[in-house]
Amino acid sequence: MNISKNKFKEDYIKRLTFTFAQNPDDATLMHKYLALGKLIKDYVSEPWAKTNDAYAKKQVKQMYYFSMEFLLGRLLNTYLLNLNIRDIAKEALRELGIDLDELLELEPDPALGNGGLGRLAACFMDSLATLNFPGHGCGIRFKHGLFNQKIENGYQKEILNNWLNEDFIWEIKKPDKSVSVLFGGNVELVNSIDGITPVYHGADKILAVPYDIPIVGADNETVNTLRLFSAELPEEDIDLSGLQKGGYQKFIDKKFQVESISQILYPDDSSPQGKLLRLRQEYFFVSAGLQTILKRYKKMGEPINRFSDFIAIHINDTHPAVAVAELMRLLLDEERLDWDTAWNITVQTMAYTNHTILAEALEKWPYD
Incomplete structure (x- = not known):
């Protein structure tokens, strides 16, 4: 710059x-x-918009990196370095009596990862933008991610990390891009003129609200996107008359259950409830991400059977592996493709990397 x-x-x-x-x-x-x-952020926004516009106009193939973690670190210093204006900013601020290093210390560290897996995902995002590749991230906007560490009597004590106490300056909320993720309920197969039609009943709807963070390439004009989803209760589920009649606690319980999906990174899964929450988290961001990608693809006007020519989805370890089943569901039930066509698209679209053979990275779930 x-x-x-x-x-x-x-x-x-x-x-x-x-x-x-x-x-x-x-x-x-x-x-x-x-x-x-x-x-x-003003400086970054123009190349960000131009990057997205160029990808759309040129109809380039885009890659989406699905990961439970993105350990970004503080971004202000990274942006200054990648825009190649850190020295200019430091000197300009010094002349105004402001110490840049003091300001850098005030930035909260996004607690969106736990270690190597999350840092690797963040490094991939940086590298893709710096190498001018059209690659984006997809994950969860955890309100409380990696814990703060405190040592008491020689032992570690894990303290809740409130990194989102203040507004996170780099994110842009996109409520108009929200999608609904369904949990529970039943599916009924109904014979119709178009063949067997799946009809969903009794599912709980959760709103996946996206927050976009710019990923700035070094010494170039590429700015890719990390999209993180927050779980919210849909407004139509808020019954004002019920609240006025004393149903407040029921509303609070439902709101808490919904928002718990994007509250804490890696909830304790030693109990059935913890296991269920972990699985709900994984399905939540996978379904939201795939729905968003399909919507964007369909705006291109290309036939659905060419999906894999324009889209690649990379699964970072086993946490987002349910993406395979969810893409199949969307192609079969929503796009009404036959099984073989849907399977071929899924195989050509999905890629997977395993980073360790430790048990926590190789999740397995009982049938129930």
Whole structure:
């Protein structure tokens, strides 16, 4: 990115003024950090939009990386380095009496991963953008991910990590891109003119609301997307009259059950309830991601049997492996393809990497 020190300084003062109605002398340290973050987000947004537009117009094949974890680390310093403006920003801010290193320390670390698997996923995202490959991430927007560590009497104590206490400056909420994920209920096969039609009954609907984070390539104009889904209760399920008649606790219980899907990374699965929540998490983001990809593909106007010519889906370890079954379900029940055609598309679309032979990475589930 080509920008002079004076232009950066001018842009920063404008952003601080427009956002908080303050000048650098009066602003708090947090406001200075937020103004810097919003400015860098401004710089990133134009190439981000251009990247998405170019992918759509050129109809390039795009890859989607499904992972339970994305251990991104703090992004402000990464964005400054990849935009090649860190030294300019540091000097411009210094002339305004602001220490860049102090601001960098204020950024929350997104607790979206647990270790090697999550860091690997984040590195893949960085590499894809830097190498100009059209590759995006898909996962869960965990409100409480990797725990904070505290040592008491020589033992580790795990403290809840509230990294989303404040708004995460880099994400953009896309409620208009939300999709519904169904849990439970029954499916009935009904004979119709078009053959056997699956009809779903009694399922619980959960809204998957996407939040997009830019993945900025180094020294280029490529900005790919990490899309994370948050679980929310659909508005039509909120019965105001029921609340007024004393049904508040029932509403709270339902809301908590829905939102628990995107609350905590790796819930304790030593109990049947914990196992079920883990499986619900995995199915939730897999179904939401696949539905979103199918919607985007159909806008291209290409026939569904060419899906794998334009889409690749990579499964990061076994956590998202239910994507194979869910893509088949969508192709059969929603797109009304025959089994052989749907299976061929699924085989040509899906790829899988296993990173370890440890039991926690090779999930297995009882039939019930």
